[in-house]
Amino acid sequence: MTWILGVNAPPTGWHDSAACLLDGDGEIIAFSEEERCNRHRHSLYRKPLSAARFCLEQAGIRAADIDVVALGWDSEQLYPRRFADDAAFLAYAVGLDFGDRLPEVVRVPHHQAHAASSFYASPFSKAGVLVIDGHGENESSTIWTYEDGAEPRQERTWQRTASLGYAYDAASTWLGFSFLNAGKTMGLAAYGRAGQLDVESLVDIEAEDFRLAVEPLAESRGSATADEIKEQYDTVVGRWRERYTKIAGADGPSAPEERLTEDPNAILVAYTAQRLIEETVTHLASLTRKASGVEQLCLSGGVALNCSTNGTLPGPLYVPPVPHDAGVALGAAWTVRPPKRRTGALSPYLGTDIDGPGGTPVRAGLDTSDLVRSDLDIDELASLLLDGRVGAVAQGRAEVGPRALCRRSIIAVPNTADVNTRVNVIKNREQWRPFAGVTRPGYGARLWEQQEHLSRYMLGAARATALGRSVAPGVVHIDGTTRPQVLHSDEAPAVGAALDALERQGVPPVLLNTSFNDKGEPIVNTAADALSAFQAMDLDFLVLGEELYRKRDRTGGVR
Structure with missing residues (x-):
């Protein structure tokens, strides 16, 4: 089996470091941003060591099994003669102990890595790809043509300082x-x-x-x-x-x-x-x-x-769900080994599982003495939401990218503008900042302008309809737009089931969805992260795997 580890890593990738592991067919085994693991927002100047270790653990392999490390930058251009050899570079940039079997190092130009991360994640067999950022090695904007089975072609480029x-x-x-x-x-x-x-x-x-x-x-x-x-x-x-x-x-x-x-x-x-x-x-x-x-x-x-x-x-x-610099970890790896099988838009749920191997709940050693635990009941969850409660969900494998897509999310019924105020207080955010809505495809067509792909990852603003403004004012921004997410099938089981339960009760099946994190913190990753954040924030409930947690009041009852 061939293994390719893609990274965004220092000294070139000095923010949003990340690691992604592909097998010999170009299939993603695991993908994580370092900030999710080390709990430092954007992981400034930090190598993706914990993210890389997570990827290896997910595949059940050792660092010595890695055949190629693909970097989403041409580090040799940006830092000429800084490293004596690839061994020195890998020690600095990644930090894994590869033993005596050093992997090949492939340095992929930054914009090419960005372009690959988008095209191969898309459902298209041919596409124009537009990359725009601060800068790559020699450019700030580039145009590419990508097609399955063909070499990518760079069509246009604009200089760094026209950024x-x-x-x-x-x-x-x-x-x-x-x-x-x-x-x-x-x-x-x-x-x-x-x-x-x-x-x-x-x-x-x-x-x-x-x-x-x-x-x-x-x-x-x-x-x-x-x-x-x-x-x-x-x-x-x-x-x-x-x-x-x-x-x-x-x-x-x-x-x-x-x-x-x-x-x-x-x-x-x-x-x-x-x-x-x-x-x-x-x-x-x-x-x-x-x-x-x-x-x-x-x-x-x-x-x-x-x-x-x-x-x-x-x-x-x-x-794609990870269009920023963390995404070049995936794009660099895919440049080395494009995916053999493409079945549609990329699933973003590639990160840490809230449970351990085999789905075993990992709660040992976690202090839950001040909480009330019960098995998750979707009707109870729907009742809490309809009662105006604001809670969080941490379930399954974490989504990659900066948008919480209902597996590490704070949720609430957005039927009043007041919920926007409360959630901003809970998250210690400025009151002028907006929130996004999530629903099922059929109902989303009634709430806002339609987007074929952007709403999969909450990456496009859409103008709310009159119905959307009426039933979900808590997720409509001052300019009449929202940043919608449409949740398909069982992509996020608890939130999807809650939406379906609301609809069965004749209630508009739409929820406010925002990232489960406090101010200045990365989105929660593990069960320990979720419990810690739940206890620190003024949230009413927590769905953790297949369990529901509530807080005790001063008398020992449930809040």
Whole structure:
């Protein structure tokens, strides 16, 4: 048996490190982001050691059995002569003990890894693939044509300093966020859309190209090192921040983060940056379809997490559950060994099982003395939800990617706007931030505009219908959109069964769904993570595997 371990790892992949294991047929055995294992958000500068160990355990193999380690970056270009040999590189980047049998190391260009992670996860046999992020080795946007059985073809490329990711990073940092919190910028931008704000366009769309308002620097000849790219990044982001400062007439918000919606300048900057992304990506999507000669379109790269933009693009459109840098672990591995069998869109449930091998519940040593346990009863779960309770679910194998897809989720009935307020309090989030809704396919067609693939992973904003606004106001944002998830068959058994139970009772089968984590923490991964988070947060119940947990009140009864 051949084994390929894909990684996003330092020194090149310095955030969102991850590991993914494929067998000789290109089938995914396991995939996890390091943050889920080590509990450090985004795993900055940390090697994917725990994620890689999880992958090996899932397959029942040792590090010495790995044949190829595929890295989603050309580390030799970015860090020339930093490592004496592949052994030194693997020790630094991955940290596994491979013994005397060193695996082959394959360095896959960053945008090619992004492109592969999207196309091979999609249901398409041929597609144009658009990759947009901060930067790869020598580029910030690329267009590819992928087809089963053929070598991928790069059609177009744009230089690093003409980066849409840099422009959005600058807006996010102007607002006081980290570049890793770009989702907050997107959420704030909706207030500009709702107010029909007239903003300055920062891109000139040309027939076959685009030109950003902040002129790109002259690219250095040949390949740039990581230090040179960092210097370029700081310069370009600085120029963009100066542009936003000029637009707003201020060098930052006048309100604290929790009250940014009270600051017109903050909304102006967020919406200006959002419109830049939407205008440019719409044009690039059209160029991608033209270059590939097909309508099927895949997106990847960090900018593909911009749900508001994704939702404006016509289909057929596919975005994978892990479009950001963690996804290049999968894309690098698939570049080495594309999947032999493709049966439709990728299942995202590839992470840690809440139970142990063979489905054995792992609760030994976990303190549940202050909790009341019972076997999970779906009718009881539905009753709790209808009673206005907010709870969490941790069941089966964890989903990969930044969106909780009902196996590590907080859920509630969204029949009032007040539930949005309560869940934001529970999660210690700003009150202006929105939540997503989840339902079954048939009912989703009545609640919001239809999306063929984006709603599988909650990666596209869709305008809510009158019915959606009426029955689920808790998941409709200020601009009238939601970021829907459609749950098929038994993908997430407890939540799916709860939706079906609500429908049987004549209640709209839709729930608020958000990630099960407190502020600043990764999404829960194990049973221990779930119990710890449940006890620390003001949640009413926890579905853990096939068990239901409630909290005791001061008299010893059930809350």
